Amino acid sequence: MITLVETDYKCEPVGMGVISVVNHPHEMYSVLGSCIGVAIMDPRAKLGAFAHVVLPQSNGRGGLPGKFADTAIPHMLELLKERGASRRGLVVKIAGGAQMFASSGPMQIGESNAAAVRHAVRGAGLAIHAEDVGGTEGRKVTVDCATAQLTICRVGQPEIVI
Amino acid sequence: MNHPAAAPATALSLQKLFGLATATASRAIECWTNGTVSLAMEDLHEAPLEEAVAQLGVSEERAVMILLGIDGELTGDFVLCFGERDGRLLCSAVIGMEPNEDEAWSELDKSALLETGNILGSAYLNELTALLQRQLVPTPPQFVLDFGSSVVEQVLLPHGMLSDSVFVARTAFRHGVDRRLDAQVLFVPGPALRDVMEVTIAGR
Numbered sequence: 001m002i003t004l005v006e007t008d009y010k011c012e013p014v015g016m017g018v019i020s021v022v023n024h025p026h027e028m029y030s031v032l033g034s035c036i037g038v039a040i041m042d043p044r045a046k047l048g049a050f051a052h053v054v055l056p057q058s059n060g061r062g063g064l065p066g067k068f069a070d071t072a073i074p075h076m077l078e079l080l081k082e083r084g085a086s087r088r089g090l091v092v093k094i095a096g097g098a099q100m101f102a103s104s105g106p107m108q109i110g111e112s113n114a115a116a117v118r119h120a121v122r123g124a125g126l127a128i129h130a131e132d133v134g135g136t137e138g139r140k141v142t143v144d145c146a147t148a149q150l151t152i153c154r155v156g157q158p159e160i161v162i
Numbered sequence: 163m164n165h166p167a168a169a170p171a172t173a174l175s176l177q178k179l180f181g182l183a184t185a186t187a188s189r190a191i192e193c194w195t196n197g198t199v200s201l202a203m204e205d206l207h208e209a210p211l212e213e214a215v216a217q218l219g220v221s222e223e224r225a226v227m228i229l230l231g232i233d234g235e236l237t238g239d240f241v242l243c244f245g246e247r248d249g250r251l252l253c254s255a256v257i258g259m260e261p262n263e264d265e266a267w268s269e270l271d272k273s274a275l276l277e278t279g280n281i282l283g284s285a286y287l288n289e290l291t292a293l294l295q296r297q298l299v300p301t302p303p304q305f306v307l308d309f310g311s312s313v314v315e316q317v318l319l320p321h322g323m324l325s326d327s328v329f330v331a332r333t334a335f336r337h338g339v340d341r342r343l344d345a346q347v348l349f350v351p352g353p354a355l356r357d358v359m360e361v362t363i364a365g366r
Binding site: 013015016017018031032033034035054055061062063064067098099100109110137138139140155156 | 215216222320322
């Protein structure tokens, strides 16, 4: 499912596997655990896409393009291009990838998700400008595509902006 | 490996199993809270992984959770999740005092919720042990204060590496006769436990 937000929403929740695209003044947010929130923004056009990436690799599995790191990034770039974003000047920021459980276990999904997103972003010829990844707590991440800033809240900690 | 969707007969058998387990858990929590809190399973169905958090009705806001793992050969996770206000209401029912309105959770409140998680988790695991005839070893309960959906997401994701869907069992907690509590129970079996459950259910 792809959500194109026009003028009806102020702050769009972005669920697991979903990619949303909004124009300023609208914003988007996700609550993230081990998933990664990927924001690709064109601050000059005041336009941005936000994906709530669930798993590292699609490996031929079906599902929403935003569910997997390897399918989300190309799809976000396509959506931004359709909406008139310029590839030059795109700002990429990521957050999430917490790991509350089984710190020594074989399935470090938060870390794997972050690594897969970094790989996919590099593969698309882009760089990550800022990230807030890892730790053991969840995050609420809000995207402002006009300033290309992510506001990140963790329970019991001061809000940070990257 | 991508775990295939379960057959409808499996869903029906799981519904029966979790109905029994929930009834056992309800008797345990009624006893623990002097009859003020009860629970009942409302429905069980298979849902796409990415829709499970929303279908469970887990809050995006701050929530208190008790996490209980299953260790050993057959692994899994059990989560008891309360909105903060109703978590405090449960504590007051257990402790027999007015709800604590401080922002911080006192050690007494934490302890009451940890013991509640222990009682509920053990009730569910006892039913599973009786069905599977296999030993299930619970870990000590852990108290967590975080965004509810972020913790549930972390519990579900390892399952998502193997399957595109999960079973969602909606459980209603009630305080007294008609007040519904903002609370959910989540049980996620690991791959080996899920296989044993499906084989056992198919052979019945």
